[in-house]
Amino acid sequence: MRWVDCCIGVPVCFLLSMFVSVERLFGLRKAKRCRPRKILFIELSEMGSTILAYSAMKKARELFNAQLYFMIFRENEKSIRLLDIIPKENVITIRSKSIFMFFIDTLSAIFRMRSKGIDTVVDLELFSRFTSILSFFSGARSISGFYRYDMEGLYRGNFQTHRVEYNPHYHISQNFMALVYALDSDINDIPLLKKEIKKDEIARAKIMPKKEDKLRLIRKLQKINPNIKLGSRIVLLNPNASQLLPIRKWPLQNFMQLAKKIMEMKDVFIVMPGTKEEWEDARAICDYVKDKRCIDFTGKTNLKELVDLCSISMILVTNDSGPAHFASLTDIRIVVLFGPETPKIYSPLSDNCECIYSGYACSPCVSAFNHRKTPCKDSKCLKAIKVEDVFRAVKKDL
Missing domain, CATH: 3.40.50.2000 (Glycogen Phosphorylase B;)
Structure with a gap:
């Protein structure tokens, strides 16, 4: 195109x-x-x-x-x-x-x-x-x-x-x-x-899901893990990014290690939403963690249900992609990992958002001035973001 x-x-x-x-x-x-x-x-x-x-x-x-x-x-x-x-x-x-x-x-x-x-x-x-x-x-x-x-x-x-x-x-x-x-x-x-x-x-759009919508979503989750309920401590992980700009993905291995650390915390659930085409990364994380509290939820929600899911969860950890902005329609805490793009321009419109950004001299290499096409093949700016730093941002609200 x-x-x-x-x-x-x-x-x-x-x-x-x-x-x-x-x-x-x-x-x-x-x-x-x-x-x-x-x-x-x-x-x-x-x-x-x-x-x-x-x-x-x-x-x-x-x-x-x-x-x-x-x-x-x-x-x-x-x-x-x-x-x-x-x-x-x-x-x-x-x-x-x-x-x-x-x-x-x-x-x-x-x-x-x-x-x-x-x-x-x-x-x-x-x-x-x-x-x-x-x-x-x-x-x-x-x-x-x-x-x-x-x-x-x-x-x-x-x-x-x-x-x-x-x-x-x-x-x-x-x-x-x-x-x-x-x-x-x-x-x-x-x-x-x-x-x-x-x-x-700048006005912030807000969506307040109904209780029956939240309960319907919980019932979907309970089909995978019966122990999850409304009020459970849920962390959402989104290891994917749009196919338009896959360079924005934090390494999958880092998401695996982060999930492992989160699972060491008692009574915390990990849910990974996404489209049905994004199952591979979610499945890889589940296989690595080997814990039933880590749930592959790809292909199980539409866009409205993604917002509902955010409303019943405590934290979303995501690459710089659409889910960060849909999450901003709720009060969930958002942790966004920025690399090729800058949070100065594209951070979610939420008062409860933390953007983690390495600030490399070459970043942002994706901008309006190059039609968001970058010559970069190795996003070291994202690799520089440590698992420990992201886990610290997650842990302080759990």
């Missing part, structure tokens, strides 16, 4: 920019400050980023009292449904399983955007050409997106009406908020956004 975005996206963005420039030259396209009525947020590929964008969507609704829409890849759709901020009928999805599905759904998405009368697009993607092209074909009068200005590379056309400078020193949720505030700013201010966004402006 990166190849398509670069080799096809760049020339298409250039041609569309030339078209827009000609229209502007002849006065056929004039930038106007219009009050948004129907705002479409586009965030296709990162489920965790959907949680981080919650505050921006909430602010858009407060500022403009507009109808909100959201576009996302079909396989990530459940993340936006979880937040319950966008009506079901206002979610536009694109399948990415095959080129044919991708092409058909892209055409369908363009038709739906135009038929719904979308007048404003907030492009949350970091310098994606594809979403920039979608923004153009939406027919929206206003497009707010990240713009490169004088940065080398990262070209995605010049047809955004509200061009926001991406700030690598801001948390990503603050950057998303800047895209919304830009819609209410003078478009002649260059670069946008000329406004401070304080961290306390």
